Amino acid sequence: MVRKKKILIVEDNELNRSLLSDILSDEYQVLEAENGRKALDILEQNKDSVALVLLDVMMPVMDGYTFLQRIRDDAELSLIPVIVTTQSDSEADEVNALIHGATDFVPKPYRPQVILHRVASLIKLRETAAMVNQFQYDRLTGLYSKEFFYQKVRERLLEEPEQDYCIVCSNIENFKLLNDIFGAQEGDRLLKEIAAIAQKMVGSTGFCGRFTADRFLALQKREQELRDRQNFGYLGEQRVSPVMKNVVMRWGIYEITDRSISVEQMCDRALLAADSIRGQYNQYFAVYDDSLRRRLLKEKAITDAIETALNEKQFVIYFQPQYGVNDACMTGAEALVRWNHPEWGFMSPGEFVPLLERNGFISRLDQYIWEQTCIILQDWRDKGYPLLPVSVNVSRADVYQLNLVEILLKLIQKYDIAPEYLHLEITESTYAKNPEQIICTVDQLRKLGFIVEMDDFGSEYSSLNMLSQMELDILKLDMKFIRNEMEKPEERSILKDIISMVHRIGMSVVAEGVETREQMERVKAFGCDYVQGYYLARPMTAPEFGELLKKQIWEGAFDDHIAVV
Numbered sequence: 315m316v317r318k319k320k321i322l323i324v325e326d327n328e329l330n331r332s333l334l335s336d337i338l339s340d341e342y343q344v345l346e347a348e349n350g351r352k353a354l355d356i357l358e359q360n361k362d363s364v365a366l367v368l369l370d371v372m373m374p375v376m377d378g379y380t381f382l383q384r385i386r387d388d389a390e391l392s393l394i395p396v397i398v399t400t401q402s403d404s405e406a407d408e409v410n411a412l413i414h415g416a417t418d419f420v421p422k423p424y425r426p427q428v429i430l431h432r433v434a435s436l437i438k439l440r441e442t443a444a445m446v447n448q449f450q451y452d453r454l455t456g457l458y459s460k461e462f463f464y465q466k467v468r469e470r471l472l473e474e475p476e477q478d479y480c481i482v483c484s485n486i487e488n489f490k491l492l493n494d495i496f497g498a499q500e501g502d503r504l505l506k507e508i509a510a511i512a513q514k515m516v517g518s519t520g521f522c523g524r525f526t527a528d529r530f531l532a533l534q535k536r537e538q539e540l541r542d543r544q545n546f547g548y549l550g551e552q553r554v555s556p557v558m559k560n561v562v563m564r565w566g567i568y569e570i571t572d573r574s575i576s577v578e579q580m581c582d583r584a585l586l587a588a589d590s591i592r593g594q595y596n597q598y599f600a601v602y603d604d605s606l607r608r609r610l611l612k613e614k615a616i617t618d619a620i621e622t623a624l625n626e627k628q629f630v631i632y633f634q635p636q637y638g639v640n641d642a643c644m645t646g647a648e649a650l651v652r653w654n655h656p657e658w659g660f661m662s663p664g665e666f667v668p669l670l671e672r673n674g675f676i677s678r679l680d681q682y683i684w685e686q687t688c689i690i691l692q693d694w695r696d697k698g699y700p701l702l703p704v705s706v707n708v709s710r711a712d713v714y715q716l717n718l719v720e721i722l723l724k725l726i727q728k729y730d731i732a733p734e735y736l737h738l739e740i741t742e743s744t745y746a747k748n749p750e751q752i753i754c755t756v757d758q759l760r761k762l763g764f765i766v767e768m769d770d771f772g773s774e775y776s777s778l779n780m781l782s783q784m785e786l787d788i789l790k791l792d793m794k795f796i797r798n799e800m801e802k803p804e805e806r807s808i809l810k811d812i813i814s815m816v817h818r819i820g821m822s823v824v825a826e827g828v829e830t831r832e833q834m835e836r837v838k839a840f841g842c843d844y845v846q847g848y849y850l851a852r853p854m855t856a857p858e859f860g861e862l863l864k865k866q867i868w869e870g871a872f873d874d875h876i877a878v879v
Contacts, residue, residue, distance in 0.1 A: 318343040319365040319437060324353040324381065325399070326373040330422070334368055334399075337426045338433065350376030354384060357391055365437045367396045368429075371411065382414040395436040399424070452524040454502055455509035460531075463523025467533050467577045471570070478536035479570045483584035484512060487562040487592060489528035504561065515542060529588075531581055536569065543567075543599055564588045565599040586610055593672065613669050620675055623653060624682055630654050631686050632853035633704065635862065636824065636846040639838045644862065646703040646737070648846060649687045650853050651679070676709045677716055683707070684722065688729040688736065690856045695731075699863040705737035705767060710744045714751065719758045733763035739790065741769045745780050753784045760785060767824070771795070781819065789816050791842070793827025800836055813841045 321342040325331045326349055335344045345360065347353035350373060357364060371378035378398060385391040395417040400407060408419045418432055450462040458466060471479065486492075486508065493501040505528065512522040512530050520534040534542070566588030568580050587602040590610065600606065623629060633647040653661040670676040684706050695701055712718050726733050738759060745752050745768075756766050767788040768781070772795025781789070791809075799809040813823050825837035828847030837845055854862075 320345055320360060320363050321433065322347065322353060322356060322360075322364050322367045324348075324350065324367060324373070324378070325370040327370070330370070330399075330424075333424055334429070337424065337429055341430070342433075349373045350378060350381030350384070353381060357385070357394070361390050361394075364394055365440070366433055367394060368433075369396050369398050369416070371398060371400050371407075379410075379414045382411075382416060386415040393440070395440050397429075397432060397436065452509075455506055455524050457509050457512070457530065458521060458523035460523055460525050463521070463525075463531055463533075464577045464581070466521055466523075467580075470533060471573060471577075475573075480534050480536050480539040481568045481570065481580045481584040482515075482532045482534055482539060483525070483566040483568075483581065483588045484508065484530045484532075485564045485566070485585075485588045485592075486528040487564060492561065508563070525581065525585070529585065531584070539567065563598065564591050566590070566602065567599060568602045583607075616666050616669055617673055617675070619655065620670070620678070623655065624678060627686075628654050628656070629679065629682060629686075631683060631690065631856060633856065633859040634846055634853040635851040635859070636705075636844050637850055639842055639845055644702065645844055646705065647859060648705045648739070649683060649707075651683055671709065671711070674711060674715075677711045680707060680709050680712050681721065684725055684736070688725050688731050691731050691735055692729045693856075694860055694863060697860070699860060701735055702863065703735045703737050703765065705739050707769070708738050708740045708744075710741070713740070713744055713755055718755055719762070722759070722764065723762060734765055737765045737767055737788070739767045739769040742771055742780065745784065749780070749783065756784055756786065760787070770826075772798075781816065781821070786821055788822045788824055788844075790824045790826055791837075793825070793829075793833075793847070796825060796827075796833070796837060796840075800833070810840050817841070 319342050321338050322345045323331050323334045323338075324347045325334065328348075331346050331348075335346065338344050342365075345356055345364070347356050352375075353367070353369075354376075357367075369378045369381065376384075382396065385394070385396070392415070396415065397418045397420055398411040398416040399420050399422060400411070401422050411419055417436055420429060420432060450459060451457065452459050457463075467481070486504070489501070489504075492504070508528075508530060509522065509524070512532050516522055516532050516534050517538070519538065520532055522530060522532045525531050566584040566586065568584040568587065570580060583602040587600040587606060590606055591597045591600045630652045632650045632652055634650060635644050636646045636648065637643065638645050651663055651667075653666055655661060667676065667679075670679055687704055687706055691701060691704065708718070722733075722736070722738070725731075726736060740752065740756070759766055765787045767790055768786050769790045770792045771789050772792040796809065799807045816823055822843040823841070824844040824846065825833075825840075825842040826846055828834050828837060828845050828849045830849055833847075834845065834849055
């Protein structure tokens, strides 16, 4: 059954209300009010469902003109059409009603067919206008919809072919996470604030649209956009909501130089520019250009090639030896990965690992490296080589998205490798994001016999409290941290104190990236237990490292200018 639309009759004369109700009630659900104040109360309760108001002007308590003024001041109520009814048929009264916001005017006595046709026509007109408005405007923010924004940009560029314009895209970093944590209502509030910022930014010479949930588009004149660039970081902080005060905004800019491409492509390029700086500290905007296009195309090619590369075993494991500082004995190795692509040749991890971390593919690669390392360890053991532990990287995504303990346990059981031969390197940044989960995971792994190392200590904000809360076996010092400490006067360096503290809680210390004799002597003086780096040995293939295991070259490793490889 089709629900009848609601009509509100506002009339102090009961007989007139009854006449109007009789005319309308067959087709509409009729609500009645004897004065303007009562009518406002009814509208507040039914503002989403009242389709039209029939209003008398001369009433006690609140007359029709005051009622019209009140609803005109309300954004939602002002959309409801109002037909004024009055005994007078003077032009002045009709104009006065229209000036106060009435949509139409009918005289008394009532002519049923005229009233029915006028009511039906105005309701249909309002519904049509609402549909057009819904197409053109985003309901939450009031900005142009994506499609209408495209249309307006096309029109503006045709109107002003000589004016230089830019498309600017803004993106809220981690918006989905914020919505999950603080709730949809707070998320909507933030979106409204960002929309207001965007409108203020473009001023009267441009306009804005909402592209998706947390992405906004703006058309700006080039000279204005150039002035705004220095404020992009600040613009992202202009929020009222205290919960959202730390939200980071990224801005992508496409300078419209090629008007032959579609507006949709222009917007896509601005969006790509914004995405290119996602997660980058203190960088708030990026401009789309040919170099960015080439980089994005290369990243897409890398992403597309990953699946094939894993299936065809294009990733090759290299091993960088580690040595004891005091006895010059080789004590283990770190497993590193290189990509030997059939067309691009060898690629270092810096070319593809950050991309895989961003798109979530890093876990697949990590599991591949773990398994290949276990296969190589099994091969060395079967050949009778003396085994040494090998360290493999465990990414943040592995800890938070994988059943890490179960996967690693199945691997060592499959290849019959003792867990102490597969050291697990976890970066300190992993601890910073979710300390409770990483502490629990590390505890499970150590109980199973795995050796857990904290990698890259000193590369970011290092928390000594982390070391006291989480039981670890080995701390790996980032070489940049060591170099910074070496440049300080000895009395101001904290490195020796950190190493001493780490020893007191039962952990060993590895110095990474040692490249010179001076660095070698310094890390030894600081009290490091183990060392790795180009001064001692470059990364090598599995067969090359296997030869080292066979020969067990212990002496002369630290002689001047000597390299094990």
